[in-house]
Amino acid sequence: MRGWRVVGAMILLFSWALAQAWQTAKSPGFIVQTASSPDRALLPQVFTLLQQARRELVLAGLSPPQTVSVIIHPNLPSYTATTQQPWFILAVSDRRANTIHTQRLRILLERGSLERTLRHELFHLSQPEGWPRWRAEGAAMRFAGDRPTAAPFPAIREAELNRLLAQPPSSEALARAMATAYLWAQRLPPTSQRGALLSVQSAIR
Numbered sequence: 558m559r560g561w562r563v564v565g566a567m568i569l570l571f572s573w574a575l576a577q578a579w580q581t582a583k584s585p586g587f588i589v590q591t592a593s594s595p596d597r598a599l600l601p602q603v604f605t606l607l608q609q610a611r612r613e614l615v616l617a618g619l620s621p622p623q624t625v626s627v628i629i630h631p632n633l634p635s636y637t638a639t640t641q642q643p644w645f646i647l648a649v650s651d652r653r654a655n656t657i658h659t660q661r662l663r664i665l666l667e668r669g670s671l672e673r674t675l676r677h678e679l680f681h682l683s684q685p686e687g688w689p690r691w692r693a694e695g696a697a698m699r700f701a702g703d704r705p706t707a708a709p710f711p712a713i714r715e716a717e718l719n720r721l722l723a724q725p726p727s728s729e730a731l732a733r734a735m736a737t738a739y740l741w742a743q744r745l746p747p748t749s750q751r752g753a754l755l756s757v758q759s760a761i762r
């Protein structure tokens with residue numbers, strides 16, 4: 558009996574390890590890695606959202622990378638260890654690697670932001686080179702359909718805003734910095750809005 562128990566425990570452990578193993582799914586232009594079955598169940602929706610966002614970015618005159626990798630982390634430790642991001646940042650994009658890292662999709666769904674998060678990060682992988690951080694965040698928010706969730710800072714220097722966006726000390730500071738970036742992007746004079754940003758605005762549904 559004892560032997561069977563050991564075998565049973567090994568089978569359980571093996572199935573658990575299989576369920577946790579990374580699996581890859583592909584759709585034209587996208588490679589998505591998941592390590593949990595609840596995330597895998599949402600893959601059709603994820604691919605539809607990504608393809609739609611890519612079409613809109615191209616229509617807006619931007620150039621999404623040929624192939625984008627999306628890594629959906631199965632838990633917070635995996636996400637934070639890989640990205641070095643705090644828990645309150647749901648996803649992050651690595652422009653050099655054309656890769657998006659996200660927390661579990663259920664977390665994004667619970668916050669009502671699965672679509673907005675994917676669109677926001679795909680925008681970052683497609684944005685023009687050399688934009689200051691605040692401009693990239695403001696434009697990504699507008700493309701994603703994000704709305705500010707806090708009051709903007711009434712007076713803040715550009716360098717300080719960029720620093721807060723890059724390394725936010727708290728979720729509250731991040732929300733205010735994002736609201737400020739959104740506002741500043743909206744206030745760009747028409748000449749500097751020509752091209753990408755203007756077209757992006759028209760692509761917002």
Ligand SMILES: [Zn+2]
Nearest residue numbers: 677681694697
């Ligand atoms: Zn962003």
